[in-house]
Amino acid sequence: MVVRHRCFLGSVEDPEVSYTSVNRDLGEPPSRGFVRVDAPQPAPPRRLPLPTVGPRDVLVRVHAAALHRGDAFTMAGRPLMLRFALGLRRPGLGVPGRDLAGSVVAVGSRVEDLAPGDDVFGWTAKGSLAEYVAAPADHFVRRPAGASMAEAAGLATSGLTALQACRDVARIRPGQRVLVVGASGGFGHLAIQIAKALRAHVTAVCSAANLDFVRSLGADRAIDYAAEDVTDGDHVYDVILANVETSSLAAMRRILGPDGTLVPNDGTGGGPLLGPLPRIVATRLRDLFTRQRLRPFLSLEKHADLVALAELVETGRLMPVVGRTFALDDAAAALRQVATGHTRAKVVVAVAEA
Numbered sequence: 001m002v003v004r005h006r007c008f009l010g011s012v013e014d015p016e017v018s019y020t021s022v023n024r025d026l027g028e029p030p031s032r033g034f035v036r037v038d039a040p041q042p043a044p045p046r047r048l049p050l051p052t053v054g055p056r057d058v059l060v061r062v063h064a065a066a067l068h069r070g071d072a073f074t075m076a077g078r079p080l081m082l083r084f085a086l087g088l089r090r091p092g093l094g095v096p097g098r099d100l101a102g103s104v105v106a107v108g109s110r111v112e113d114l115a116p117g118d119d120v121f122g123w124t125a126k127g128s129l130a131e132y133v134a135a136p137a138d139h140f141v142r143r144p145a146g147a148s149m150a151e152a153a154g155l156a157t158s159g160l161t162a163l164q165a166c167r168d169v170a171r172i173r174p175g176q177r178v179l180v181v182g183a184s185g186g187f188g189h190l191a192i193q194i195a196k197a198l199r200a201h202v203t204a205v206c207s208a209a210n211l212d213f214v215r216s217l218g219a220d221r222a223i224d225y226a227a228e229d230v231t232d233g234d235h236v237y238d239v240i241l242a243n244v245e246t247s248s249l250a251a252m253r254r255i256l257g258p259d260g261t262l263v264p265n266d267g268t269g270g271g272p273l274l275g276p277l278p279r280i281v282a283t284r285l286r287d288l289f290t291r292q293r294l295r296p297f298l299s300l301e302k303h304a305d306l307v308a309l310a311e312l313v314e315t316g317r318l319m320p321v322v323g324r325t326f327a328l329d330d331a332a333a334a335l336r337q338v339a340t341g342h343t344r345a346k347v348v349v350a351v352a353e354a
C-alpha cells in the first residue's frame with residue numbers, strides 16, 4: 001500500500017516514517033514507493049516514470065545521496081510553519097533528500113556545460129533518495145578529483161552553508177580566533193576545514209568521542225562540551241559559529257570580542273509552530289543595538305559556490321568525511337540518524353555502485 005502522505009505526517013522518531021525503495025533494474029523505469037517501516041510485509045515499490053528532462057536540465061543517475069538535519073525536519077513537517085511551504089497535509093516533495101553525487105546520463109537541449117558521462121555533485125529540490133534525478137544543470141558541478149561519489153555527495157548543502165558562514169557572513173581573516181560549536185557534524189566538520197583554509201585559529205566544541213576527529217581536521221583546540229562550558233572560560237573569539245545553541249545569547253556574547261561576529265546557525269528548538277524563528281528575529285533585533293555582529297543567515301544555493309567548494313577539494317584544503325553509510329532500503333534509519341543531532345560528519349545513502 002502506498003502511503004506517500006505518511007512521510008509528512010509521521011516523524012523520523014516514530015514508526016510512521018516512510019522510506020523510499022528503488023527498483024534497480026536498469027532495463028525498466030526506476031520505481032519509487034513509500035513503505036511503512038513497521039509494515040509486516042512492505043508494500044511493493046510503486047513504479048514511477050523516469051523524471052522528465054527539461055531543456056536546461058540534466059538527468060543524473062544517483063550514486064550517493066547525503067542527508068542533513070533539514071531533511072529530517074522536512075520529513076517530519078516540523079516546525080509546523082514548514083507546512084506552508086511543503087503542503088498542509090502532505091509534503092509537496094514526495095521523495096526526501098537534497099544532496100547527491102552521480103553520473104549525467106542525459107542533458108536537455110540547452111545545456112552546454114555538462115555532457116553524458118560527466119560525474120557531478122550538487123542538489124535537487126525533488127528528492128535525492130532515488131535512482132535518477134532530473135534537475136537544472138546549474139545545480140551541479142563536476143565531481144572534484146580525489147573525492148569519491150560518497151564524499152562528493154556530502155558537499156552541497158553543508159558545504160555551501162559552511163563556506164558562506166565562514167567567508168561571507170563571518171568574513172574570517174587570517175589569524176582570527178574562531179569557535180565552532182557543534183564541530184564534528186555535517187556543517188561543523190567542513191567549517192573547521194574552511195576556517196583553517198582561511199588561516200584562522202580554530203577551537204572546536206563537540207563530545208569527547210569526537211575530539212580526536214576534529215583535531216584530525218585541523219582544529220587547534222578541541223573542547224568536550226560535557227566537561228567544560230565554553231562560555232565560562234576566559235577565551236574571547238573573533239568569530240563564533242554556533243551550530244548548537246545551548247547557551248543563551250548573552251552568554252555567547254560574553255565570549256565574543258567587541259567587534260566579533262556570532263553566526264547562530266541552529267535550526268532546531270523553539271516552539272512546535274515557529275521553531276527557531278522567534279530566536280532568530282530576537283538575535284537580528286539585538287544586532288541593531290551592538291557593535292558586535294549577530295548574524296543568523298540562510299545559506300544560498302549558488303552555482304559559483306559549488307565551483308568554489310570543488311576547487312577547495314581539488315587543492316587539498318577541504319574533504320567531506322563520510323561518517324556512516326546506509327543502503328537505500330535503510331534510508332529511514334539514515335534519516336533517524338541525522339535527526340539525533342549527534343552525527344559525525346556526513347550521513348550518506350548508497351544508491352548505486354560507483
Ligand SMILES: NC(=O)c1ccc[n+]([C@@H]2O[C@H](COP(=O)([O-])OP(=O)(O)OC[C@H]3O[C@@H](n4cnc5c(N)ncnc54)[C@H](OP(=O)(O)O)[C@@H]3O)[C@@H](O)[C@H]2O)c1
Nearest residue numbers: 182183184185186187206207225243266267298299341342
Ligand atoms: N543557516 C543555514 O542555512 C543552515 C543550513 C543547513 C543547516 N543549518 C543548521 O545547522 C545546524 C547544524 O547542522 P549539522 O548538519 O551540522 O548537524 P549535525 O550533523 O547533527 O551535527 C551536530 C553537531 O553538534 C554537536 N553537538 C550536539 N550537542 C551539542 C552540545 N550540547 N554542545 C556542543 N555541540 C553539540 C554534535 O557533536 P557530538 O556528535 O560529538 O555530540 C555534532 O558535532 C542544524 O541545526 C541545522 O538546522 C543551517
